[in-house]
Amino acid sequence: MSKKLALIASKGTLDWAYPPFILASTAAALDYEVSIFFTFYGLALLKKDISDLKVSPLGNPAMPMPVPMPNLVQALPGMELMATYMMKQKIAAKGVASIGELRDLCLEAGVKFIACQMTVDLFDFQREDFIDGIEYGGAATFFEFAGESDVSLFI
16 A cells, blocks of 8 residues: 655745645655645646746745845845746756646656646636646545545645
8 A cells, every 4th residue: 555645735836836746746756646736826837838937036035046135125026027037047057847847747657636626716717727637626525635645735
């Protein structure tokens, strides 16, 4: 009987996209059965086009910046674009897999993706907005799996 990992992905920014996909793909490689429940802003990670994922430096005090910046400066127009550009450059320079690559790896490894149906309805998303190979369900659907999991994480 394999171990189980249950993840909840609730954030949809570039920097918050990495943890659920890295943890899920690693667990799947270690023969865990893995399920990720994507809710609220985490649904952005299931969209067909994820090229517009951004990083917000605001409220992210641990984010390394080339020069120290007070939080007020981080709220200025253009700072989100600058932070996103810097993060994408760092990812490319270090040879880190893209979000699309990690997401595909998870699907190939059998990680189950569950889109929160309530949130899909709340934000008026359409099923054609999302990639193929995902399931739709509510919290009860996720709890069927999470209730039997060895590890449960909220990201």
